[in-house]
Structures are given as structure tokens and as C-alpha cells.
Amino acid sequence: MNLKKKVDQLGSYIPISSKEPHSIITEQYRKLRTNIELSNFNKEIKTIALTSTMAMEGKTVTSINLATVYAQSGMKTLLIDMDLRKPKIHRGFKKINQIGLSEMITHKLEIDQAVQTIDPYLDILTSGTKLPYPAEFLMSDALKALMQDLRHKYDRIIIDTPPMTAVADASIISSFVDGMIIVIAAREAKTDVAERVISDLKQNGANIIGSVMTRVQKREHGYMNYYYSYKA
Ligand SMILES: Nc1ncnc2c1ncn2[C@@H]1O[C@H](COP(=O)(O)OP(=O)(O)OP(=O)(O)O)[C@@H](O)[C@H]1O
Numbered sequence: 689m690n691l692k693k694k695v696d697q698l699g700s701y702i703p704i705s706s707k708e709p710h711s712i713i714t715e716q717y718r719k720l721r722t723n724i725e726l727s728n729f730n731k732e733i734k735t736i737a738l739t740s741t742m743a744m745e746g747k748t749v750t751s752i753n754l755a756t757v758y759a760q761s762g763m764k765t766l767l768i769d770m771d772l773r774k775p776k777i778h779r780g781f782k783k784i785n786q787i788g789l790s791e792m793i794t795h796k797l798e799i800d801q802a803v804q805t806i807d808p809y810l811d812i813l814t815s816g817t818k819l820p821y822p823a824e825f826l827m828s829d830a831l832k833a834l835m836q837d838l839r840h841k842y843d844r845i846i847i848d849t850p851p852m853t854a855v856a857d858a859s860i861i862s863s864f865v866d867g868m869i870i871v872i873a874a875r876e877a878k879t880d881v882a883e884r885v886i887s888d889l890k891q892n893g894a895n896i897i898g899s900v901m902t903r904v905q906k907r908e909h910g911y912m913n914y915y916y917s918y919k920a
């Protein structure tokens with residue numbers, strides 16, 4: 689398949705925040721950014737991971753747009769795809785996921801060799817080649833060391849992860865980020881499962897800084913509105 693055909697197929701993840709920066713939907717992502725910044729007052733929240741209870745609740749779309757509005761505010765932002773099982777961040781920026789996080793660690797690449805620049809304020813680090821043991825990779829000291837290096841280079845780091853109920857990955861990621869955001873699809877997420885996931889995360893010591901509700905119907909709160917609950 690040629691590149692153009694492939695890229696055309698991937699169009700749906702292109703961030704609305706860059707296509708339509710003045711839209712109501714983009715405004716909701718800016719509100720989310722503002723609310724995260726408000727939770728920054730007593731502890732620095734520099735690395736932020738998004739997860740959900742189930743698949744397809746909107747983690748990737750929210751991560752891509754959140755990183756875009758952070759970059760638009762003049763903060764040097766890095767978006768990392770830590771969904772090593774179903775990586776999709778590259779789709780939002782018409783990039784190919786050939787070299788990324790896994791190569792950085794396994795081939796000991798420099799940050800500049802693996803990160804792709806989208807604009808002066810936004811870089812992305814795609815997942816890279818699929819690895820046989822993603823959870824072990826996420827637990828590695830090499831990844832923790834890399835996260836420390838990246839902290840010095842960027843103002844904010846947004847991380848996309850797999851859903852909590854499928855695998856342990858997001859729980860592992862929660863142990864080395866400053867804050868977690870839970871993405872919840874309206875009516876689709878099961879309340880008891882969501883409560884259990886949040887309580888498991890908290891027990892692991894995760895700092896849950898809020899939740900985002902996606903797929904809210906127009907008649908309820910306005911199309912694609914977000915409910916952001918501080919300290920979920
Ligand atoms: N706020 C939203 N409102 C309505 N639809 C949305 C919203 N965010 C994402 N979607 C749609 O939901 C679907 C899943 O989105 P996305 O890939 O971001 O979910 P995900 O949680 O990352 O899924 P996965 O668990 O497979 O990684 C897509 O079709 C996307 O367009």
C-alpha cells in the first residue's frame with residue numbers, strides 16, 4: 689500500500705484542535721487543559737497519562753487534542769504513545785510508526801533520533817515496533833530513566849495508554865507519571881467497573897487528577913462536551 693493511501697485511511701485521528709482551533713469542541717479541550725493546570729498548585733503535574741476502563745472510550749483522540757492545545761498555549765509539549773498494543777498516535781499527525789519508544793530503549797537512541805517534530809511546540813514519540821512483553825518494557829529502569837530525561841526537555845508530557853481492564857500497562861504507567869486522567873464514555877462505561885478501576889489505581893498510589901466524559905449527546909450538554917471532575 690502506498691503512503692498516501694495509508695495516510696488517507698488514517699485521517700480520522702487528525703486533531704480537531706488544529707483543524708478547527710476556534711470550534712466549541714476545541715474549547716472543551718482547552719477547558720480540560722485549564723483544569724489540569726489548576727490542579728498543579730501544590731505538586732508539579734508535568735507528566736499526564738490518560739486511561740479508561742474499557743477500549744474505545746476516546747483516550748487516543750483526547751490525548752492528541754490535549755497535547756495540541758497545550759502546544760498552542762506555547763508550552764513545549766511531548767505526546768507519547770504508550771499504548772504499545774494498539775498504537776494510534778501517529779495517525780493523528782500523518783506519521784509512520786517506524787522508530788519510536790521501543791527503539792529508543794532497545795537501541796539506546798538519543799531523544800532527537802526518535803521524536804518527531806510536528807510544530808515548534810509539539811513533538812510526538814510514537815510507540816515504535818511492537819514488543820513481545822509490553823508490561824515488562826514499561827516496568828524497566830531504562831524507561832524510568834528516559835522519562836526523567838524527557839522531563840527536563842519538555843513543559844508537559846501527555847501519554848496515551850491502553851484501557852485498564854485489558855492489561856496491567858496503564859497501572860504500571862500510573863506509577864511513574866505525575867497525574868492520571870480517566871476517560872469515560874457516557875452511558876457506555878459501567879459504573880461499578882469504573883469505580884473498581886479508580887479504586888485500584890488509588891490503592892497503587894496513582895494520583896488521579898480528574899476524569900473526562902466523552903460521547904455526551906448534544907441534547908444533554910452540547911456536542912462532545914466534557915465533564916471534568918477535579919480529584920475524581
Ligand atoms: N469526545 C468524543 N466524543 C465522541 N466520539 C469520540 C470522542 N473521542 C473519541 N471518539 C470516537 O471514539 C472512537 C474511539 O476513540 P479512540 O481511538 O480515541 O479511543 P481509545 O480509548 O483510544 O480506544 P482504544 O482502547 O482502542 O485505544 C473513535 O471512533 C473516535 O472518533
Ligand SMILES: [Mg+2]
Pocket residue numbers: 747748749771774776848849
Ligand atoms: Mg487508543
